[in-house]
Amino acid sequence: xxxxxxxxxxxxxxxxxxxxxxxxxxxxxxxxxxxxxxxxxxxxxxxxxxxxxxxxxxxxxxxxxxxxxxxxxxxxxxxxxxxxxxxxxxxxxxxxxxxxxxxxxxxxxxxx
Amino acid sequence: xxxxxxxxxxxxxxxxxxxxxxxxxxxxxxxxxxxxxxxxxxxxxxxxxxxxxxxxxxxxxxxxxxxxxxxxxxxxxxxxxxxxxxxxxxxxxxxxxxxxxxxxxxxxxxxxxxxxxxxxxxxxxxxxxxxxxxxxxxxxxxxxxxxxxxxxxxxxxxxxxxxxxxxxxxxxxxxxxxxxxxxxxxxxxxxxxxxxxxxxxxxxxxxxxxxxxxxxxxxxxxxxxxxxxxxxxxxxxxxxxxxxxxxxxxxxxxxxxxxxxxxxxxxxxxxxxxxxxxxxxxxxxxxxxxxxxxxxxxxxxxxxxxxxxxxxxxxxxxxxxx
Numbered sequence: 502x503x504x505x506x507x508x509x510x511x512x513x514x515x516x517x518x519x520x521x522x523x524x525x526x527x528x529x530x531x532x533x534x535x536x537x538x539x540x541x542x543x544x545x546x547x548x549x550x551x552x553x554x555x556x557x558x559x560x561x562x563x564x565x566x567x568x569x570x571x572x573x574x575x576x577x578x579x580x581x582x583x584x585x586x587x588x589x590x591x592x593x594x595x596x597x598x599x600x601x602x603x604x605x606x607x608x609x610x611x612x613x
Numbered sequence: 614x615x616x617x618x619x620x621x622x623x624x625x626x627x628x629x630x631x632x633x634x635x636x637x638x639x640x641x642x643x644x645x646x647x648x649x650x651x652x653x654x655x656x657x658x659x660x661x662x663x664x665x666x667x668x669x670x671x672x673x674x675x676x677x678x679x680x681x682x683x684x685x686x687x688x689x690x691x692x693x694x695x696x697x698x699x700x701x702x703x704x705x706x707x708x709x710x711x712x713x714x715x716x717x718x719x720x721x722x723x724x725x726x727x728x729x730x731x732x733x734x735x736x737x738x739x740x741x742x743x744x745x746x747x748x749x750x751x752x753x754x755x756x757x758x759x760x761x762x763x764x765x766x767x768x769x770x771x772x773x774x775x776x777x778x779x780x781x782x783x784x785x786x787x788x789x790x791x792x793x794x795x796x797x798x799x800x801x802x803x804x805x806x807x808x809x810x811x812x813x814x815x816x817x818x819x820x821x822x823x824x825x826x827x828x829x830x831x832x833x834x835x836x837x838x839x840x841x842x843x844x845x846x847x848x849x850x851x852x853x854x855x856x857x858x859x860x861x862x863x864x865x866x867x868x869x870x871x872x873x874x875x876x877x878x879x880x881x882x883x884x885x886x887x888x889x890x891x892x893x894x895x896x897x898x899x900x901x902x903x904x905x906x907x908x909x910x911x912x913x914x915x916x917x918x919x920x921x922x923x924x925x926x927x928x929x930x931x932x933x934x935x
């Protein structure tokens with residue numbers, strides 16, 4: 502079955518694939534990308550969990566695949582991975598609920 | 614479905630990646646790894662030797678004596694006692710006491726949880742008395758993961774074992790205890806230093822237990838681990854991941870170049886993984902030959918499971934190698 506998302510396409514997130522045009526920009530991006538995920542004030546492990554939570558937020562199946570594997574590779578377990586998803590869920594849900602303040606404003610504006 | 618051997622053989626030869634100077638052993642070997650038998654109180658999912666409660670292989674007294682003799686003849690500087698659960702060998706105490714008398718520098722590999730069994734708890738005091746260094750496998754710092762790999766209740770028992778050892782001075786300044794991590798699935802191990810910090814933080818905060826350091830060991834694509842992966846059709850993918858992470862910088866420090874592994878019958882292997890696969894050293898010698906004649910430089914017997922020791926930061930029974 503043809504779909505827009507294909508696991509095999511992940512391999513084309515590379516210099517020969519999406520980086521073959523505008524390659525100077527790709528190279529700069531990848532150098533930056535590599536630096537971002539090095540140990541720094543945050544560990545690689547912490548960064549992988551953040552990346553997974555963001556991947557869930559932007560609902561990118563490639564990133565969810567890549568960063569679930571990355572989290573496992575960094576020694577995270579299933580509980581930690583799912584707590585990251587719950588952080589995403591809490592913030593996404595919270596962001597919707599927080600917009601309730603706008604509804605509150607409308608309601609209060611209509612009240613006598 | 615392809616067999617484990619067919620999957621392994623379908624990849625490029627590991628041996629061809631090894632330069633001639635690293636295909637042979639060091640002129641002086643340092644470690645004699647003694648596998649006293651395959652009997653174990655648990656049956657871990659990733660055990661390459663397929664040890665467990667139903668195994669009956671036990672090293673004889675004569676082979677144990679030959680190990681002590683070979684240690685002297687060859688001039689080894691460390692004896693690494695493993696199993697199975699070594700504590701289940703009926704003559705382990707005798708063997709360790711003899712080795713200690715002989716001045717052998719002893720490492721014992723324990724699974725910790727066996728020490729929670731009253732029948733084996735006395736080994737904690739023996740390890741203290743003889744001043745051995747312990748390598749203790751603990752696949753994670755939480756019950757859920759450990760019990761999944763080793764069986765229900767094994768995590769709590771392991772913590773009890775570690776607590777017992779802490780009381781005897783292991784991990785608390787008197788003796789050294791090194792914890793051993795290996796991934797629960799088909800992933801490569803994380804960086805050792807980072808995982809050690811995580812283990813220390815969790816085990817000390819959650820359970821008040823201590824250890825000196827942690828080593829990370831890659832799961833070798835052999836034995837029960839390889840069979841389980843292959844049954845899920847994942848062995849090829851795991852092997853390809855190891856091959857993609859092949860690091861030539863690990864070749865010089867491969868453990869097989871600096872040790873010999875002896876099985877319960879006295880047969881010799883380049884490492885514990887070759888023992889699991891039945892790949893004996895060439896020429897085929899026994900511990901009795903070694904005790905009499907010493908060791909000569911030999912060509913290591915490689916196969917494609919060796920990719921497990923040369924991926925990323927490298928892997929050995931002592932952790933990272935590069």
